[in-house]
Amino acid sequence: MQKFYIKTKVCSGDDAMQVLGMFKGKNAVIFTDAFMVKSGAADRIAGYLSQCRSVKIFDEIKPDPPIELIASGMAFLLEADADVVVALGGGSSIDAAKATILMAKRSGAKERIKLVAIPTTSGTGSEVTDFAVITDTQKGIKYPLVDDELLPDIAIMDPTLVVSAPPRITADTGFDVITHALEAYISTKASDYSDALAEKALELAFVYLPKAYMDGSDLVAREKMHTASCLAGMAFNAVSLGINHGIAHQLGAKFHIPHGRANAMLLPYVMRYNADLNANFGAKSETRASVRLAHIAQRIGLCGVDTNALVLSLVRHLNYMLKMTDTPITLKDAGVTKEAYEAEKPAIIEAALKDACTATNPRPVTPEDVDAILSNLARW
Numbered sequence: 001m002q003k004f005y006i007k008t009k010v011c012s013g014d015d016a017m018q019v020l021g022m023f024k025g026k027n028a029v030i031f032t033d034a035f036m037v038k039s040g041a042a043d044r045i046a047g048y049l050s051q052c053r054s055v056k057i058f059d060e061i062k063p064d065p066p067i068e069l070i071a072s073g074m075a076f077l078l079e080a081d082a083d084v085v086v087a088l089g090g091g092s093s094i095d096a097a098k099a100t101i102l103m104a105k106r107s108g109a110k111e112r113i114k115l116v117a118i119p120t121t122s123g124t125g126s127e128v129t130d131f132a133v134i135t136d137t138q139k140g141i142k143y144p145l146v147d148d149e150l151l152p153d154i155a156i157m158d159p160t161l162v163v164s165a166p167p168r169i170t171a172d173t174g175f176d177v178i179t180h181a182l183e184a185y186i187s188t189k190a191s192d193y194s195d196a197l198a199e200k201a202l203e204l205a206f207v208y209l210p211k212a213y214m215d216g217s218d219l220v221a222r223e224k225m226h227t228a229s230c231l232a233g234m235a236f237n238a239v240s241l242g243i244n245h246g247i248a249h250q251l252g253a254k255f256h257i258p259h260g261r262a263n264a265m266l267l268p269y270v271m272r273y274n275a276d277l278n279a280n281f282g283a284k285s286e287t288r289a290s291v292r293l294a295h296i297a298q299r300i301g302l303c304g305v306d307t308n309a310l311v312l313s314l315v316r317h318l319n320y321m322l323k324m325t326d327t328p329i330t331l332k333d334a335g336v337t338k339e340a341y342e343a344e345k346p347a348i349i350e351a352a353l354k355d356a357c358t359a360t361n362p363r364p365v366t367p368e369d370v371d372a373i374l375s376n377l378a379r380w
């Protein structure tokens with residue numbers, strides 16, 4: 001049986017923040033990072049929570065939240081006797097809040113805590129997913145936790161909060177959106193429901209990511225990218241992802257390459273691999289993934305004489321976008337040494353194959369396949 005549902009109430013529009021006024025007499029905790037406090041965004045959100053009995057700010061979130069952070073977040077949450085957690089920030093803040101609440105519930109310390117997610121990047125879609133990605137720093141592994149309890153109750157989509165994101169973060173997170181939608185579209189579980197969401201997300205992201213990157217103050221582009229991120233989140237929440245994320249999680253955990261950037265670097269190679277382009281060249285056979293990727297290429301206005309040519313156009317377009325956004329295309333460009341890569345490669349391959357996202361990849365993936373995909377980035 002396949003199930004499709006969206007539990008999270010998604011609020012958008014100029015007055016979306018007003019929804020925070022519903023928490024009368026509650027204890028609220030804002031989970032965020034130092035930048036959001038410094039920029040004044042955390043205080044702005046606290047202002048909308050003025051009906052609460054108390055509002056406290058936990059501002060210790062770091063990118064790729066480690067397990068230890070979840071423990072200190074839980075201590076803060078219990079000390080504040082929180083009924084509501086407002087996660088303000090990128091995927092790291094939202095995921096840390098989700099994992100902390102789950103831990104508090106599972107330990108029996110708290111039965112009910114409402115979660116409001118307010119994304120400040122247009123990337124992870126975490127505001128509507130039942131995923132939270134946590135890092136085990138000692139083992140150098142990122143774990144996607146998957147649990148219905150991780151779904152936020154409310155998502156507030158306010159594109160003005162994303163305007164401060166510099167071009168580098170805009171590009172990295174934007175490629176995360178494109179990766180979510182493409183992987184969901186060719187997932188072994190893809191359905192008409194998820195396809196509708198992924199197609200729209202891709203139509204928006206391919207047009208508006210370049211605009212948001214070029215001019216971060218373009219509020220229309222910011223709003224469209226925020227919508228694309230949320231739609232892609234809904235799509236992959238229903239049908240999961242693939243090997244692109246399976247490998248990207250390991251590159252993030254081992255080398256601290258930002259999540260979206262790791263996805264971006266892998267994406268042209270993984271799409272080529274999934275479409276089995278090399279094997280199909282000159283042959284009549286098409287794969288389900290290649291037909292689907294060709295369909296996306298057409299939807300975003302690319303040309304090609306047949307399925308494989310269309311997929312190649314899509315791959316070339318992704319490479320063009322990487323170039324135009326100055327995104328690193330090798331591990332060397334991303335700051336990884338040859339020695340560190342060689343030392344970690346076996347563990348990366350092993351963990352990528354075990355990653356929960358890899359199970360729905362359209363091609364069954366072997367260790368040799370992951371090695372071959374990685375070798376495209378391993379140039380010094």
Ligand SMILES: NC(=O)c1ccc[n+]([C@@H]2O[C@H](COP(=O)([O-])OP(=O)(O)OC[C@H]3O[C@@H](n4cnc5c(N)ncnc54)[C@H](O)[C@@H]3O)[C@@H](O)[C@H]2O)c1
Nearest residue numbers: 063064090091092120121124126129131133162164165259
């Ligand atoms: N839960 C999910 O469904 C899901 C999906 C994909 C990725 N993830 C995870 O999310 C994390 C990545 O999240 P992310 O890409 O949103 O980045 P992030 O939350 O790690 O933030 C990256 C940097 O951007 C800064 N930042 C965020 N918003 C900003 C703004 N508006 N202006 C200026 N700076 C801003 C942060 O302070 C931080 O330094 C990774 O751990 C990844 O594995 C989760």
Ligand SMILES: [Fe+2]
Nearest residue numbers: 124176180259
């Ligand atoms: Fe992602």
